[in-house]
Amino acid sequence: MNGPTLFGLCAAALVGFGLYGLIVNPQPLRKIIGFNIIGSGVFLLFGAIARRGAAVGMGGDPVPQALLITGIVVAFSATALAVALLLRLFDEGGLVTLASEAPPTKTTADPPDA
Amino acid sequence: MSPSLSAQNLTTLGGLLLVLAILVPFAGMLIGFVFGGGNAQRVALATLAAGLAIAIAIANALAQSGKAVVYILGGWMPPLGVALRADGLSVVMLLTVAVVICGIGVYARADFGTPSGVKEARAPLIFWLLLLAVWGSLNLVFVSGDLFTLYVALELLTFAAVPLVSLDGRTETVRSALRYLLYALLGSVLYLLGAVLLYGAYGTLDIPLLAARVRPEPAAWAALALMIAGLLAKTALFPLHLWLPPAHAGAPAAASAVLSGLVIKGSWFLAMRLWFDVFADVVTLPAAQTLAALGAAAILVGNVVALRQTRLKLLIAYSTVAQIGYLFLMFPLATGLATAGLDSAMAVNGGMLQAISHATAKAAMFMAAGLVYTTLGHDRVADLRGVASALPMTVLAFALAGASLIGLPPSGGFLAKWLLISVAITTAQWWWALVMLVGGLLTSVYVFIVVVRTLAPAHVGWNPKTTVPRYQQAAVLALALCSFLLGAAVLCPVDVTQIGRTVSRNTVLP
Amino acid sequence: MKIALDIFTIVAVMAGAFFFLAGTVGLLRFPDPLTRLHALTKADNLGLGLVVLGLLPQTDWPLDTIKLVTIWLFALLAGATVGQLMACAARRGGSNTVDTLLPPNGNTVELSTPTYQIVGRQPFAAETNRVPSRHRDADLPLNSTALHRGPPT
Amino acid sequence: MTLALAVDIGLTLLILAMAAWTIAVRDTFASVIGFVTYGLLLTLVWVRLAAPDVALTEAAMGGGLTGALLIGAAARLRSTESASRTERPSVLTRTLAAVLSAAVTAALAICVLNLPDPAPTLAPAAAAQLGSTGVGNPVTAVLLAYRAMDTLLEAIVVLLALVGVWSLAHDRAWGGYPQLRSHADPDGILAYFARVMAPVGIIVGIYIFWIGADFPGGKFQGATILAAMWLLVIGAGLAHLPPVSQTWLRVLLVAGPLVFIVIGFAGLVTAEAVFAYPNGYAKPLILAIEIALMPTLVLALALLVAGAPQRMPPQ
């Protein structure tokens, strides 16, 4: 048990928390937070893998660290778009939930009914 | 490095065209964004023409060289740098997307032209920018050889497709756009999780290098399961399809054509690329059969629900859910061939033909539905009387597209089903053939219902609300004909889709 | 010389840690937001200041030392500003516009007659500050209800 | 059980507690505050994983922009809080979700525990070719030399998200001001704070951007800090966001990626491939790209937080 492995397991747990939060929370804003937690869990796993790849005097493998920076900015853009959609839904006065008022003919109810 | 790998890693003649295929649409989008207003449309149409020429040039380069077109970006060799590769599958999809997007571009000139008085209107500008963005990201999905670049391509595709859904701003479309975005983001984050595990286990993200290193072990199984699950969420396969119908039906006609015809093909193509190229040694027949079982369920549920729809656009959207099921039937057939030691090219060709014929047919159908809506003022399936007299070419196009979806000869759908069914017989998995035939029957029911209703004579003294320009009907008919005459592909001598696919050739399992 | 600096660091960091302890104890023990705010912004900032002071000799001279001092100044600035804003928000039940720190009658916020006696053992209830304090004037725009209005029609 | 591992375990427990609390708490506003705190704590973890560049990005993005975005949204959605809380999913859905999440976590834990021991890494390859990129910081070398295409696509992703956010404006508000309008009093405490903090923040932002070539830092982190400072100034009422239809705004937004594409294709002529730099000129070209990308990223990130145009510009 060393640092990177510990943070790798922490990342696994974070992905689990985020997935649970994404599926269970009814409010869309909570689902966006759940998605962000999954994202940070994935990035933490990538960071732990980068740390394991430390060599040649570098603290960690630079390739995953660069991809992490790109990933964090992409995750932020996704959150910004989701929040903008949510605020537009709120401005329209519509009930801010994902269950549409006139649900189309519901097929079999499957678990991740977002 | 084994010979087949070094061949994958040298920039070939047509390589630069791949970079152009990605950057021309995005550069067009950026320039259109600056000019704004009416000339964004002109920039977009010019980019459409240029992109079509590039796609044809790439196909020509592939046909002449006889092996995959490769470009090493920045001169940095793959484990460190990123390589773009286009084999037969990519080139066929590049051509299909180019043709369909040009058809949609011609069609959309009427719906999304900037009104004369206004300096810049919201919907037209946004539509043209997003159309180019969808095209650029799809080209990137087809040609990129690096898993993380593919992740960024998936995100680009999602960010380009979601605003298309809520383009007209109604509350219901904004809600379905938000639901679509949440599903798509969950899908791409699961895909990224799989890519991270692969990097952790094998130290590279390049597809050919991974194909050589991946072995059946926990990391590979987990990565396969997560990536395929993520891509299923983005392709809306059966249990994860809830976001598709309201999203695709709510969007304007041209946008629905882009979403249903092209956007879902991107994540499907990536799932196929992973299944046959990266995880060739890890996939097992039972895994492929669970995928096909979901596909079969999608076919049955999608078609049955489509039958009960009262609105034409929702009917076509649920038909998309069903047709996606067909795309996943090829996985057990190809894996079955591979495990039996035969060449899996036939099943892969069948799947590709199915995808191409669906792309063209579904785009034509949604655009036809758009024309019906503008002519009648509504799209209730119950009373489509008089549409045939008002829009003869459009109803013909709808019928041809429907025939291709059902699989009547000589359409592309027929050839695809023919190949898949013959492979199902040779690999003794007859039940997939049964599913395909039942699906074809169900599809034929609702296509005939719609076509027969449009042929009914109009009420006395009824005249269409608005006359639709002829070039729109011509565009719809052209796409439908592309799908209908795709069966002629059997005549072309060279098996285009298998060019440069050395990977699938030499992975003959014991 | 090195030993002296190390000892100085140890002493300063220990003092800093002590003030963090004091801040946290204050945070845990104080009855309601305003006093907790006091503990948070004052004690912790001083703790950070001492830690920074302790770390100064460990870092090389020109750039890092200036950065350390700037960090502390940022923390002080943030502590002061946010302390004021949160105090204003807390005092008005957390629902009024931020802009005027001064109550409408223009005089400074005199804490001489606080709305609660710090001396007396107030029953720990956060709603004490929800009840409008004696100083609330009628004309204060009571749009605290604005917070829980239904969605704008 | 070294001391460092003890600190790591403590940090991990704190992070997991924060994440669990953020998911479990009933009130959405509290959940947002929990998430921002979680983001700031994550910065400490990135320092423990020896990834200072990522720590900078996480601090700037998590603490600054994502926090401001989510809090702005949570504040506006407070009134719908009670309505949507009634829709707690059924126990069946919750148990299924719990089982699914536990399965994913277990699978990931197994994969983490038997990652290969001589961890496969690209660090030696990156270090070997660092010299020809002329940049000292290996992460910046990967971002702008080895995988330049990813960074270009990155900037296009941000712009595309901005186009998507703007597409949500009402038709009559198109070309108008984004909604981030504040009503802070010009001589209140907030304005004072903004007047003092903004200039220093801009210096820090440009400093972080400048050292990116050889030390941890870079354009994403610098741009995020500058965007946060701009939002702070606007929030304090000292400045206004430009209307969406301004041409200078659109030119600046597009300048970064276009310059990147032009320099990339120039590499075809001078060096032997697109996105290749002629040896000897790598550093100035990379610097030119970063300087061109800075305004694009600052504007795009700040406008993403600001949201869709809401109000027409005064004709």
Add this chain to the structure above:
Amino acid sequence: MTMPDFLLTASAFVLVMVALGLIRILRGPEDVDRMMAAQLLGSGGIAALLLLGVATEAKAVIDVALTLALLAAFASVAFVQGISRPDGDDSKETRGE
């Protein structure tokens, strides 16, 4: 007990203090209480970060602490603005135009 070990224990101690403080702040019934979280991390978090960084000889940590100080203040201000902005009038006013 070498200097790095001392600094590590000090940072662990500060982290424990921050954790205790967080428990109290985040449990606070009022939103006003919860707003202090970013400020707590602004001071305690940065102290722990600096101690960790200097203990492990990571020179770049000081830049990270600088950014964190800058943006923890920004987050706190965003909290206060969020809590006190009456949410009603924004959307009403746009419909007004």
